[in-house]
Amino acid sequence: MSDLIQASSRDIDGPLLVLKDVTTHFKTPRGLVRAVDGVSFTLDRGKALGIVGESGSGKTILSRSIMGLLPPRGTVRGGSITFEGREIGNLGRKEMRSVWGKEMAMIFQDPMTSLNPVMKIGRQIAEPLQIHLGMTKQNAWATAERLLQDVRIPEAKRRLEQYPHEMSGGMRQRVMIAIALACGPTALFADEPTTALDVTVQAQILDLLGEQRRDRNMSLVLVTHDLGVVAGHTDEIAVMYGGKLVEKATTKGLFANMKMPYTEALLNSIPRLEDRSHTRLSAIAGRPPDLVNPPKGCRFAPRCPYAQPKCQNEEPPLVPTAEDPNHLYACWYPVGSPENTEIKVRIAASKSEFAAAAGGN
Amino acid sequence: MAGTGKAHLRDSPDVLLRIEDLVVEFPVGRTGLKVNAVSGISLDVLRGETLGLVGESGCGKSTTGRAIMQLPRPTSGSVVFEGSELTRLTGDEMREARTRMQMIFQDPISSLNPRRKVRQIVMEPLNIWKRGTDAERSQKVDSILEEVGIDPTRAAESQPHQFSGGQCQRISIARSLVLDPSLIICDEPVSALDVSVQAQVLNLLEDLKAEYGLTLIFIAHDLAVVKNISDRVAVMYLGKICEVAPSDVLYENPAHHYTSVLLNSIPVPDPEVAVTKTAIEGEPPSPVLPPPGCRFNPRCPAAQDICRTEEPQLRAVGDGHFVACHFPTVTPVELSTR
Numbered sequence: 001m002s003d004l005i006q007a008s009s010r011d012i013d014g015p016l017l018v019l020k021d022v023t024t025h026f027k028t029p030r031g032l033v034r035a036v037d038g039v040s041f042t043l044d045r046g047k048a049l050g051i052v053g054e055s056g057s058g059k060t061i062l063s064r065s066i067m068g069l070l071p072p073r074g075t076v077r078g079g080s081i082t083f084e085g086r087e088i089g090n091l092g093r094k095e096m097r098s099v100w101g102k103e104m105a106m107i108f109q110d111p112m113t114s115l116n117p118v119m120k121i122g123r124q125i126a127e128p129l130q131i132h133l134g135m136t137k138q139n140a141w142a143t144a145e146r147l148l149q150d151v152r153i154p155e156a157k158r159r160l161e162q163y164p165h166e167m168s169g170g171m172r173q174r175v176m177i178a179i180a181l182a183c184g185p186t187a188l189f190a191d192e193p194t195t196a197l198d199v200t201v202q203a204q205i206l207d208l209l210g211e212q213r214r215d216r217n218m219s220l221v222l223v224t225h226d227l228g229v230v231a232g233h234t235d236e237i238a239v240m241y242g243g244k245l246v247e248k249a250t251t252k253g254l255f256a257n258m259k260m261p262y263t264e265a266l267l268n269s270i271p272r273l274e275d276r277s278h279t280r281l282s283a284i285a286g287r288p289p290d291l292v293n294p295p296k297g298c299r300f301a302p303r304c305p306y307a308q309p310k311c312q313n314e315e316p317p318l319v320p321t322a323e324d325p326n327h328l329y330a331c332w333y334p335v336g337s338p339e340n341t342e343i344k345v346r347i348a349a350s351k352s353e354f355a356a357a358a359g360g361n
Numbered sequence: 362m363a364g365t366g367k368a369h370l371r372d373s374p375d376v377l378l379r380i381e382d383l384v385v386e387f388p389v390g391r392t393g394l395k396v397n398a399v400s401g402i403s404l405d406v407l408r409g410e411t412l413g414l415v416g417e418s419g420c421g422k423s424t425t426g427r428a429i430m431q432l433p434r435p436t437s438g439s440v441v442f443e444g445s446e447l448t449r450l451t452g453d454e455m456r457e458a459r460t461r462m463q464m465i466f467q468d469p470i471s472s473l474n475p476r477r478k479v480r481q482i483v484m485e486p487l488n489i490w491k492r493g494t495d496a497e498r499s500q501k502v503d504s505i506l507e508e509v510g511i512d513p514t515r516a517a518e519s520q521p522h523q524f525s526g527g528q529c530q531r532i533s534i535a536r537s538l539v540l541d542p543s544l545i546i547c548d549e550p551v552s553a554l555d556v557s558v559q560a561q562v563l564n565l566l567e568d569l570k571a572e573y574g575l576t577l578i579f580i581a582h583d584l585a586v587v588k589n590i591s592d593r594v595a596v597m598y599l600g601k602i603c604e605v606a607p608s609d610v611l612y613e614n615p616a617h618h619y620t621s622v623l624l625n626s627i628p629v630p631d632p633e634v635a636v637t638k639t640a641i642e643g644e645p646p647s648p649v650l651p652p653p654g655c656r657f658n659p660r661c662p663a664a665q666d667i668c669r670t671e672e673p674q675l676r677a678v679g680d681g682h683f684v685a686c687h688f689p690t691v692t693p694v695e696l697s698t699r
Contacts, residue, residue: 054555054557054558055525055555154643168418168419168644169418170644171644198417198418198582199417199583199584199623199626199627200417200622200623200626200641200644201417201644202626202628203625203626203628204641204642206628225555225556225557226556226628226630227556227630228627228628228629228630229628231628231629231630231631231632232628232629232632251632252632252633255630255631255632265557266557267630269556269557269559269560270556270585270630271560271563271585271586271588272585273584273585273588273624273627275589276609277588277589277590277591277592277608277609278567278589278590278592279589280564280567281560281563281564281589282560283557283558283560283563283564284557284561285561287525
């Protein structure tokens with residue numbers, strides 16, 4: 001695949017993306033919304049990172065903060081974002097234009113509305129090539145055809161002349177991926193890329209993203225609420241809750257040894273095929289916190305089954321596990337620790353007491 | 362008759378809904394062509410049962426749900442609900458029948474009137490049908506709102522946009538329950554929700570079903586969700602039924618190649634097993650010109666010549682397990698009862 005436009009392989013050492021204490025707050029009539037509140041992590045070249053959390057956890061705002069795609073008014077930003085050694089956290093829209101496309105690209109959840117309905121597919125792919133890479137129109141269209149083949153769209157030549165409404169949702173998402181890949185970005189952000197799609201198409205799109213990442217030596221950031229989606233398609237996972245990073249580890253490390261009760265709860269709420277039908281699902285009670293007035297201690301404490309008085313008052317720091325310095329978590333009573341086991345035993349005991357009392361009636 | 366057969370229909374006094382040879386077609390502009398959305402399917406649902414309808418976009422699962430409600434009326438076929446033939450009812454009679462069968466839609470926010478207070482939205486069906494006195498209506502609405510986990514006081518002063526997606530879906534469920542229906546058709550009720558909220562709503566549906574003695578038709582594309590909530594599952598593809606089985610049987614022992622494809626597409630939340638093989642290439646063909654023979658044959662790994670010419674009929678491969686395939690992965694059994 002020598003004719004691919006490869007991610008620019010500049011020989012800069014160190015990680016591709018470094019976030020230090022990134023905050024993104026929005027001024028609203030209700031007060032300051034702390035959508036992203038002090039997130040730090042690094043992303044290496046060619047790696048796939050999953051950012052996981054519920055609606056309102058800040059995962060989308062975090063990825064948009066990195067991309068510089070935030071509303072200009074009422075946004076208060078803090079911390080530092082370095083991409084290939086260059087600070088991009090404070091760049092304006094104009095300056096970001098040189099970063100978009102060639103350095104970073106993004107695909108969105110809704111393939112129906114992210115394409116221009118009155119522009120031919122071919123022009124939508126060719127345009128960034130002409131603008132960012134200075135290709136001639138003829139070259140750009142030829143490249144566009146090859147990109148459509150790369151994302152496995154049959155009859156690419158004919159499709160170039162079509163409009164978005166002539167394609168299915170899965171096809172449109174493939175076109176979005178082709179546009180995002182067009183200028184050979186070093187990092188691709190995919191925000192819930194498969195949530196609007198059927199399971200069969202979801203599997204195809206995830207495989208396609210993984211394959212393109214390997215072929216192009218590109219980093220991938222996969223933002224989703226579904227731990228099932230990231231399990232097979234990422235190297236690392238960052239779990240967000242209430243605007244904070246609450247756990248980060250390699251994908252294998254995370255699934256083998258979850259520390260944060262929130263991560264465990266997210267995993268347990270997925271219906272499993274191997275369970276018999278009508279198996280009671282373990283839902284997470286309550287709702288994500290109000291980010292204008294977040295809880296004082298741990299933000300997950302009000303919904304956490306293991307919460308203790310300390311959790312309500314003191315915010316747990318992000319610390320590494322004993323076994324793996326790269327596995328970070330923020331919890332006073334992490335899953336698997338003796339303290340947590342003790343709480344679990346106590347909960348089980350009070351439950352059986354309750355059941356006994358109820359049975360006696 | 363190009364139907365996919367009726368071997369799976371049950372002869373029981375408990376049948377609440379029975380659909381036979383349901384066909385729904387939509388004209389394509391003035392071309393004279395038509396979209397074959399649903400092509401002669403038959404199904405039945407027993408009282409208190411949950412029937413899951415699964416398949417990809419465009420397989421006709423939502424159209425089937427709407428055709429049961431006569432929204433719009435099907436092109437042909439019969440829909441018998443609580444003993445009455447819905448396709449022959451007049452408009453007024455049908456309106457009355459719809460109080461016994463309700464629907465919940467995919468997008469909880471757009472299915473609620475944004476300009477009205479939530480409590481009014483839930484009250485509306487009672488006002489329209491003039492059920493009970495004002496006090497009785499209020500009491501009923503409040504108790505149902507409590508039941509689905511929405512604070513009635515807040516509902517009285519808030520509009521839908523002040524609630525989250527999961528809460529809006531709870532409100533839709535409350536609205537569907539106020540008239541005490543016997544059947545609720547849920548059209549992708551959880552696919553717009555987060556996994557954590559999805560679990561809450563699924564648990565809620567199970568609780569309400571038990572409490573109100575409801576019968577559910579649960580339409581979704583996610584097999585794991587459908588398995589969790591259903592007693593019986595029908596897999597649809599391009600307007601036809603591929604397979605019908607009790608849900609545990611379907612998952613342990615899928616007989617149709619398409620069912621296996623759907624099962625293999627579900628992402629497994631475990632990195633040790635999650636090395637996905639792309640289960641299937643491409644997307645379903647157009648329902649305007651469906652392929653002859655078995656409609657799945659162009660994408661089927663096991664397709665033979667007969668699959669391209671002759672349409673398979675549903676036949677038994679086990680107890681309550683039926684498949685429409687010439688080469689099922691489970692050996693068919695001879696049914697002595699029919």
